[in-house]
Every structure is written in structure tokens, then in C-alpha cells.
Amino acid sequence: MSHSALPIQPSETNQTRRTGIVQILRKHLWGYLFLLPALLLFAIFLWLPIIKGFVYSFYYIDFVKGNTFVGWDNYKTVFDDPNVGKSIYNTLYYMGLALVMGFWVPIVFSIAISEIRRFQGFFRVAAYLPNVIPVVVLYGLWRWFYDSVGPINAGITKTFGGEGIAFMTDTSWSMISIVFMETWQQFGSAMLLYLAAVLSIPRDWYEAAEIDGAGVWMRIRHITLPSVKGLIVLMLLLQLIGTSQGFQAQLAMLDGGPNNATLTYALLIVKYATTRLELGVASAMGVLMFIVLGVLAILQFRLQNKGDN
């Protein structure tokens, strides 16, 4: 018999298991409770629609008579529709235009404004101001600007003569007009991000380079640009993802016209859903886009890993 000065601890078997689910739940009750509302909302309003999207792509949706299973019919409709091909081309064209016309603008202006000595704050505010205006107001404004009897054409006919450009009704100009308007509106916010990055580059680096005899342009090329490279890549990715989904300006300004010149992929999805009331096909198109972007993402991931090796 053993005597001990201390009271004998109750043995393990008298207590419930410490590692059971109930114990975990009880210990972290509040933790899970706090997560519960968000989990519910995400499950019901994000994951459920995504899953339903996949499911509904195989159905014909009818709000009155109920949904009927149609198998691959929706996908066949997608592949047979010539508008789909055009919309893909238009979307790629839109993404390309946005890159060529709009990606470099914030970068250039951020460097320019970082050099400005007086009134820098005023220019920052002025650049961001269009971002503050509600988009719909801008649609109304630019519709008038681009009009064949609007101020832009007035300027053009005065300086160059001729008939002016039909920015909105000419198929070759319509997408360019939209991209220009969107660049005008949105470059302010990207510019502010670049400006913050440019202004955080240590001054000493510039001074050191200057002492070594580097001119202004060399300093920009070798100090400024490499320092914001990470941000540039991030913004590029965001812009590509964003423009691939673009449809709102095209819908509001031109309704996909003229002659389907501004019909982007996302806009076609919307049209299938709202005007043609073929929601199953719209869902199918959404699923296809998910697959394409997913494959691209995986490819890019693989390429990156190969590059590291």
C-alpha cells in the first residue's frame, strides 16, 4: 500500500475522453458560434448558387411549369450559337483594349504625380474624382459626349473637318469608346495604389543612383519600376480577371450593339437569362467560363512551378 502526502488524483477513466468531438465543441463553443452565421451565409448564398448553377445547366428552367431535365441540350445550344463565338472574341478584344489603353495609364501618372512638387494633393483628388461619381451618371454624360452632335465631335470637326466620328454607332469605335470611358473613370483608384508604392521607395536609393551618375530616366527604369513590379503583376491579374467578366457598361450604353459589336461573354449570359429567358443555357455558359478560367489557373500554376525548378 502506498502512502502519499498528496491526495490521489482521480484516474483517467473517471473522466470523459478529452479528445472527443463534444469536448472540442464545448471548449471552442464560442469560436464556432461566432463562425456560424458566416458559414451559413456562405453556404446558402454562395456555395449553394454555385452548385445550383452546375445542376441547373442541365435543366430547362420554367418558372411557371417547373424545371425539366434536358441533359446536354443547353451545352449544345451554347456551342451551336454563333453569338457565343462572337462574344468570346469581343471579350478578348475588350480585355486587350483595356490592357493597351488602360493598364499603363495609372502607372505613368503615378510616377508623374510623384514628381510634382506643388498641388500634388489637388491632382490626386482630381484623378480620383471620376471614381466617386455613380456609374450610371457617367453613362448618361458620356452618351452625350460621344454623340455625333456632342462636344467631342464638335472639336474634331472644327480641327480636322469632315463628318466626325460616330463613337457609339460605328462598330469599330464602339468598344474603344467604352474602354476609354472606363479608363477615364477607373484609373484614379489604381493610380493611388501605385502612388502609395512609388512614394514609399526610399529617397536614398535615388540619391545614390544620382551620385553614381544615373539620369532621370535611368533612375525610373532601374529603381522605380522594379520596386512596383509586384504591384504591377497583382494589378495586371486583377484587371484581367475583372475585364473578363465585364458587361455592365456594354449593357447600359449600347445594349451589346451596334450589331453585337460590344456583346461580351458575360453580357450574353445576362441576355440569355433576361431577354431570352433561357436560364439553363445561361447557367451552362457560366459553368463553361468556370472551367476555362480554372484550366487557365491550373496551367499558370504549373508554369510557375516549372519556372521555379
Next chain:
Amino acid sequence: MSRYDHRRPINRLLYGIIYLIVALMACSMLYPILVAMFNSLKTNTEVNSFPPTFIPLNGWHWSNFEKGWNFIDLPMFLRNTLTIFVGNLVVTVVVLGLAAFSLSKMNVPKSKVISMFFLITLFIPPTTYLIPNFLNLKDLGLVNTFAAFWLPAGASAFNLLLLKNFFDSLHQEMFEAARMDGASELRCFGQLAVPLSIPIISTLAIFIFSNAWNDWFWPSLVMHSDHKYPLATAIYKYVISARGLGLNIRFAILFMVMLPPIVVFLTLQRFIMRGLHLGGVKG
């Protein structure tokens, strides 16, 4: 460019050119706003004249604003927009705030898996779930209610990420001390984390406000009755494509709708700029 650069004449010329280009940019930003204002004050014939005039030449017609105000029920639409905004903000701060707090400060097991559950949604293109989201809301009977905005707003992985990153930057010791003093988790959140999160909540408020103010397409899909339309949708439906609405009155309405955000922005711009820095570039 440094002081020494500016001594060289070629660099001064370069600086001058840069200044000119930036000034032109600023003018091109302001020009449309001024045009909207001046066009609101003209007669319809003057707005339609070609070549267009800048400053009104046929008198300043302030009555256009009154006509614009009465054309559509602006206060009602404004109220709807604000309802959507406030609801979104409350849902975000409460639902996502609690979740972010739990993930960041409460050492929940399997938190990585749960984070994945939330964050993977960022990689799914919105186009994929735009229409299914609408169908889902219809199945749930939430079409034409404000809940159709508030509830999906709580499913924003981006906002969750912002909140979680911010909470990560708060010191754990503070909460340990509070817990030792007997504060319940709810108290830790409500009376400690939330007051400290004013910077990130303001940033979120700016994003959510901007979203609510600008969003015109989703409400046009989800809402059916006029009473429930927010301002942006109302403008889209009744002003942009309106026939028989004089251009000058159209500009008057557009200018009136443009004015509040601009005024708010100019007065709060310092905080807004700081908030954008907080949400954007790190360190």
C-alpha cells in the same frame, strides 16, 4: 528628380511637360462634371445645339433642377439606396466581423479548413454564379426583398479577408488579459475588437457605400417594384434611356445625383485616401 536635376534646363523642360500633362489630366477629370453642371442650367435647345456651348448663353435656368427633382421620386430611391447600404454594413460588421475574430483570435481547431471554405470563393468568377445567385434567391422566395442584398453581402470573402488581416494585426495579449479578467468572448469582440477596428470598418464602409451607390444591374434583376429600386437602377431605367425627357433636365437630374458623393468625398477625402492605403498597399 532632385534639386540638382532641376538645375539642368532639359530636366526643367521635362518637368514642365510632366506638369502640363498632369494638369491636362486634371482638367479632363473636371470637365465632364462642369459640363453636367452647366448643361443643367441651359434650355433644351441650347444643350442640343451644335457646336455645343460650355457656359449657358441663354440665361441660367435654375428651374430645371426643380423639374428634375419632380420627374422621378428621388427621395424614395435615395432612401432605398441608403437602406441597402446600412443593411449591408451591419451584416458585414456583425457576421463577417464575428467570423474574422473567431478565425484570427480564438484558436479554433480546423481553422485552416474553414478559411479555405471561405477563401476559395474568391477564385470562382462572378459570372459563374451571377444568374444562379438570382435563381437561388428566387427559390428561397427572397426576390423583391431587401434581404436579397443584405444576406449575400455577408458572403463576401474579400471583406472577410480585410477584417481578418486587420484583426491579425491586433495584439493577442490584449485579449488574453481581458479573458483573464473574466470577459466573455462576446465582450472581447464587442467592447474590445470592434472599437479598435474603426479604421478598417471605415474602409469597409467606404467600399460598401460605393458599391451600394453604384450598383444598378443587380437590383434591376432582383427587384420588381418601383418602390424598392435604389437610385442607380432608377437612373438607369428612367433617365438614361428616357424618351421625351429634355436633355437639360436629364443633366439636371444627373448633376443632382452626382453631387452628394462628390461633396462627401471632398469633405472626407483625407480619411478616404488613408482608408484606401489601408485596404491596398501593405506597410
